[in-house]
Amino acid sequence: MEHYNMNLTLKVWRQKNATAQGNFENYQVKNISSEMSFLEMIDVLNEQLVAENGEPIAFDHDCREGICGMCSMHINGRAHGPWDATTTCQLHMRAFKDGDTITVEPWRAAAFPVIRDLVVDRSAFDRIQQAGGFVSVNTGNAQDANCLPVPKDDADLSFAAASCIGCGACVAACKNSSAMLFVSAKVSQFALLPQGQPERTSRVLNMVAQMDKEGFGSCTNTGACEAECPKEISLTNIARLNREYVKASFLAE
Ligand code: SF4
Numbered sequence: 001m002e003h004y005n006m007n008l009t010l011k012v013w014r015q016k017n018a019t020a021q022g023n024f025e026n027y028q029v030k031n032i033s034s035e036m037s038f039l040e041m042i043d044v045l046n047e048q049l050v051a052e053n054g055e056p057i058a059f060d061h062d063c064r065e066g067i068c069g070m071c072s073m074h075i076n077g078r079a080h081g082p083w084d085a086t087t088t089c090q091l092h093m094r095a096f097k098d099g100d101t102i103t104v105e106p107w108r109a110a111a112f113p114v115i116r117d118l119v120v121d122r123s124a125f126d127r128i129q130q131a132g133g134f135v136s137v138n139t140g141n142a143q144d145a146n147c148l149p150v151p152k153d154d155a156d157l158s159f160a161a162a163s164c165i166g167c168g169a170c171v172a173a174c175k176n177s178s179a180m181l182f183v184s185a186k187v188s189q190f191a192l193l194p195q196g197q198p199e200r201t202s203r204v205l206n207m208v209a210q211m212d213k214e215g216f217g218s219c220t221n222t223g224a225c226e227a228e229c230p231k232e233i234s235l236t237n238i239a240r241l242n243r244e245y246v247k248a249s250f251l252a253e
Pocket residue numbers: 163164165166167168169170171181182185225228229230231232233
């Protein structure tokens with residue numbers, strides 16, 4: 001596709017801190033290259049704001065290559081913007097046209113409070129993972145891997161679940177702010193492997209208990225999480241989580 005430049009209007013959520021009332025501000029950006037990433041476009045806007053003695057827009061980012069899960073932005077009403085299976089940092093400006101107005105908001109969920117502008121506190125996810133605990137099996141070194149054969153199908157499913165980057169788009173996309181897709185990915189990646197068996201029961205019970213404590217909503221199977229997940233984590237993981245949870249509840253009695 002041909003490279004082109006565009007002038008855009010950005011409607012960005014500005015909020016000074018967690019307790020301040022936020023509001024949308026309009027900004028104009030000019031000569032934005034279609035080859036820029038969405039975050040590079042925000043960098044250009046921030047340089048413009050600093051040059052005008054304004055406050056730059058606070059936003060989370062780290063790797064800018066789709067692996068850290070930091071770049072949580074709601075763009076034109078979609079978590080991570082208009083491209084499927086793509087994080088905000090991997091979204092490119094060729095997804096937009098000259099003259100477009102683009103609305104940018106933080107994740108909206110009670111369990112992810114806004115800290116400033118587009119930055120939300122996703123530490124609830126960290127606490128859920130911590131509640132899952134460690135894998136106590138000694139996995140040895142690389143050459144020891146052959147001592148613990150794993151069926152290929154299980155390895156593939158586990159690897160797919162492990163590709164969850166903890167970005168929170170599933171929560172942001174869900175009308176109930178449910179964290180089930182995230183938790184199901186984290187439970188599944190270990191439940192499918194022999195190394196995950198010793199703590200299989202306690203892991204799922206503790207992670208679900210922490211998820212409920214953090215105030216995430218219930219899952220009503222709308223599938224919005226799977227549709228918006230940049231890593232295409234499958235809903236079948238939620239079915240597995242439910243099975244793991246029921247089984248663990250009986251075993252714990
Ligand atoms: S399941 Fe998908 S949307 Fe949810 S945190 Fe993991 S990668 Fe992000």
